[in-house]
Amino acid sequence: MKCPKQGLYAITQTANKTLPAIISEVTAALQGGVVMVQYRDKQPINAALLASELVTLCHHYHVPLIINDDVALALAVGADGVHLGQQDGSIAEAREQLGADAIIGVSCYNALTTALQAQANGADYVAFGRFFPSRSKPLAAPASLETLHQARQVLSLPIIAIGGILPENGAGLLAAGANILAVIDGLFGNEIEQAAKAYQILFDNSGLH
Secondary structure: OOOOOOEEEEEOOOOOOOHHHHHHHHHHHHHOOOOEEEEOOOOOOOHHHHHHHHHHHHHHOOOOEEEEOOHHHHHHHOOOEEEEOOOOOOHHHHHHHHOOOOEEEEEEEOOHHHHHHHHHOOOOEEEEEOOOOOOOOOOOOOOOHHHHHHHHHHOOOOEEEEOOOOOOOOHHHHHHOOOEEEEOHHHHOOOHHHHHHHHHHHHHHHOOO
């Protein structure tokens, strides 16, 4: 599957939840229209089983499943790609293992130079953030709208914004240059399908194509 050009990117919220609960929540998000799902799990109990279930579920909805930080797991379960943080290895290594069609995303925080390098190295998307206070990454350094403005001028691949994004504050990020909004609490901390549809209104109103 190709990397989506715009839309809502759901990142799993797994802490203290059973596998059936996580599957149920992701199903609701898919029914609400998310265009990509990332399996992120800092304290996995059975990562291979859950990731395999998520791949099957996402493919039923024709949505790519990305694995956070773990190229080996992505390869093992047939996921569509991997998201790499600063310490998670190189794009070239991930590409060699996962193949030419894999979606490889890179965290760029607030650094345009990192994003430009990622693009040159063959990334499929770059992610900036956090833009607002975030429960999942409370100590993350803030990113600025100016970085999104600049990124839109010089990058040709999808730009993802992450960090405390809600339907109430996401429109400015799209206007500044983001194509995709990545969310955790704003989606999974609510009535999930309805929350996803609330975000979708932002894209409908943004003029992005």
